[in-house]
Amino acid sequence: MIRFILRLKIIMAIPNIEKSGINNDVTFGDNVSVVEPVNLYGCTIGDDCFIGPFVEIQKDVIIGDRTRIQSHTFICELVSIGSDCFISHGVMFINDVFKKGGPAGGDRTQWKETIIGNNVSIGTNATILPVKITNNVVIGAGAVVTKDINESGIYAGNPSRKIKKRSKHNDV
Numbered sequence: 001m002i003r004f005i006l007r008l009k010i011i012m013a014i015p016n017i018e019k020s021g022i023n024n025d026v027t028f029g030d031n032v033s034v035v036e037p038v039n040l041y042g043c044t045i046g047d048d049c050f051i052g053p054f055v056e057i058q059k060d061v062i063i064g065d066r067t068r069i070q071s072h073t074f075i076c077e078l079v080s081i082g083s084d085c086f087i088s089h090g091v092m093f094i095n096d097v098f099k100k101g102g103p104a105g106g107d108r109t110q111w112k113e114t115i116i117g118n119n120v121s122i123g124t125n126a127t128i129l130p131v132k133i134t135n136n137v138v139i140g141a142g143a144v145v146t147k148d149i150n151e152s153g154i155y156a157g158n159p160s161r162k163i164k165k166r167s168k169h170n171d172v
């Protein structure tokens with residue numbers, strides 16, 4: 001009997017469901033393409049950008065002109081990305097590093113920012129902790145970037161390290 005009542009309760013419970021989508025507080029530049037479904041709110045997207053499907057971009061994020069955000073990428077608050085960048089599939093940004101041994105919860109004072117320069121390409125499935133990355137950088141697939149990158153070049157691995165110089169003709 002108790003099992004029956006428990007099962008009934010589970011069936012009858014109604015979750016709070018919020019819809020994902022493009023909030024009307026998003027600022028778009030000219031000629032932006034977005035492939036739905038996405039979850040975009042409070043962010044600013046520059047001219048000629050591309051946003052692929054299953055992307056979430058949170059509030060106050062700024063994306064520069066001509067930057068492409070490929071599918072399944074997550075860009076959290078306190079991230080800014082420059083112009084002419086390529087953020088590949090499934091790139092994950094982080095603003096809460098669990099400084100006090102666990103999630104900061106609502107305490108935003110513990111969150112940290114990430115600033116990505118111009119002409120930065122980030123490979124598939126990379127994870128970017130709160131760091132600054134200078135212009136003209138390539139991050140390999142699957143990299144985990146844990147420290148600032150102040151020198152142009154190609155970086156890969158976990159933790160990511162510089163593996164090569166970047167050829168000059170790729171720089172802007």
Ligand SMILES: CC(C)(COP(=O)(O)OP(=O)(O)OC[C@H]1O[C@@H](n2cnc3c(N)ncnc32)[C@H](O)[C@@H]1OP(=O)(O)O)[C@@H](O)C(=O)NCCC(=O)NCCS
Binds near residue numbers: 122154164
């Ligand atoms: C990092 C990257 C740009 C390097 O390319 P590259 O300059 O041609 O480098 P190489 O293939 O010559 O590899 C150089 C060394 O780095 C290693 N390496 C290459 N990519 C790596 C990666 N993602 N993670 C860890 N090590 C990597 C190679 O094994 C090689 O090691 P070795 O010298 O011990 O043999 C490339 O491998 C990469 O990860 N590109 C991301 C592509 C991507 O995500 N595209 C998305 C669109 S589909």
